[in-house]
Amino acid sequence: MIAMTQIVAMLWAVTAVVGAAANEPLNRRATFPASSSETKQVDQQLSAILSTITENHNQLQATIRDIGRMVRRTHREITDLREDTDLILGKMYKPSCQDIAEGQPDHIAGKNQLTTEGVYTIRPPKFKPKKVRCELGRGAIGWTVILARNDGREPFNRTFQDYKDGFGDPAQDHWIGLDMLHKLTTWEPHQLRAVMEDFDGSKTWVQYNVFRVDGPEEDYKLTAEEFEADSAAGDGLSIHNGMKFSTYDHDDDTNTDGNCAKLFGGGGGWWYNNCYHVLPTGKYRNTGGSEYGGVAWYPWRNVKHSLKSLTLLIRPRY
Numbered sequence: 001m002i003a004m005t006q007i008v009a010m011l012w013a014v015t016a017v018v019g020a021a022a023n024e025p026l027n028r029r030a031t032f033p034a035s036s037s038e039t040k041q042v043d044q045q046l047s048a049i050l051s052t053i054t055e056n057h058n059q060l061q062a063t064i065r066d067i068g069r070m071v072r073r074t075h076r077e078i079t080d081l082r083e084d085t086d087l088i089l090g091k092m093y094k095p096s097c098q099d100i101a102e103g104q105p106d107h108i109a110g111k112n113q114l115t116t117e118g119v120y121t122i123r124p125p126k127f128k129p130k131k132v133r134c135e136l137g138r139g140a141i142g143w144t145v146i147l148a149r150n151d152g153r154e155p156f157n158r159t160f161q162d163y164k165d166g167f168g169d170p171a172q173d174h175w176i177g178l179d180m181l182h183k184l185t186t187w188e189p190h191q192l193r194a195v196m197e198d199f200d201g202s203k204t205w206v207q208y209n210v211f212r213v214d215g216p217e218e219d220y221k222l223t224a225e226e227f228e229a230d231s232a233a234g235d236g237l238s239i240h241n242g243m244k245f246s247t248y249d250h251d252d253d254t255n256t257d258g259n260c261a262k263l264f265g266g267g268g269g270w271w272y273n274n275c276y277h278v279l280p281t282g283k284y285r286n287t288g289g290s291e292y293g294g295v296a297w298y299p300w301r302n303v304k305h306s307l308k309s310l311t312l313l314i315r316p317r318y
């Protein structure tokens with residue numbers, strides 16, 4: 001704000017100086033020289049005007065430089081202010097859906113069977129705030145939805161960068177992003193649950209009590225262990241345990257002949273092995289079908305059978 005006031009003051013000064021220089025020659029031109037002494041006088045006056053103009057020009061250039069410097073400084077100040085605001089707002093955000101669940105009133109946090117679902121902004125430590133979908137349930141349990149598939153509107157055949165950053169609307173089909181997953185699951189030990197539905201209306205779920213995603217230096221390697229014995233469906237994720245994350249433009253799978261995302265995956269990024277048993281990021285199909293590359297969870301359904309919906313959720317492990 002101070003810089004802006006200074007800029008306005010300088011512009012006024014420049015206008016005044018230029019205005020003075022412009023008025024002077026007009027007044028002098030009113031008389032015509034009659035003698036050599038008068039010519040000499042006019043010469044002197046002209047050279048005085050020229051010198052004034054040159055001086056004004058130099059002043060103007062100096063002022064433009066000053067304004068440029070102030071604009072750059074103001075830009076820096078705004079950037080700093082924005083970072084400070086993010087920092088202050090960040091302190092207001094809870095670091096996870098679990099923390100949001102614990103802060104909920106009793107009718108949500110423990111005395112009701114119902115689970116409420118909503119989009120909240122969370123901010124894990126040393127990470128930027130991000131909108132995520134939380135499922136807040138009985139007993140102050142807060143799950144963070146990391147992937148949702150319900151229809152084909154959001155394309156999942158995306159680049160490695162997209163999978164790093166996350167994509168889609170958290171209220172609709174989306175992927176939370178590998179960087180966020182890494183932050184959440186390395187800050188606190190997490191577990192993973194997959195909830196799915198087939199086109200015939202049957203539903204099931206499976207759970208892994210250890211779920212971690214390593215950082216970019218490890219190509220976001222997956223750890224999915226301790227399959228929950230009470231799970232309603234079978235373990236299909238274990239062949240993906242220890243795999244790095246691959247996309248159609250980033251081949252880190254164990255298939256030496258090609259890229260799984262291109263060969264069978266329908267373009268979706270995943271922790272491909274050679275190639276997959278489960279594929280939550282597969283191509284969305286409106287019927288079960290019998291083609292590779294769909295939204296699959298083997299052994300609940302055939303690996304070529306595409307599911308109607310699939311949600312992956314995580315929460316801190318206790």
Ligand SMILES: [Ca+2]
Binds near residue numbers: 253257258259
């Ligand atoms: Ca390969």
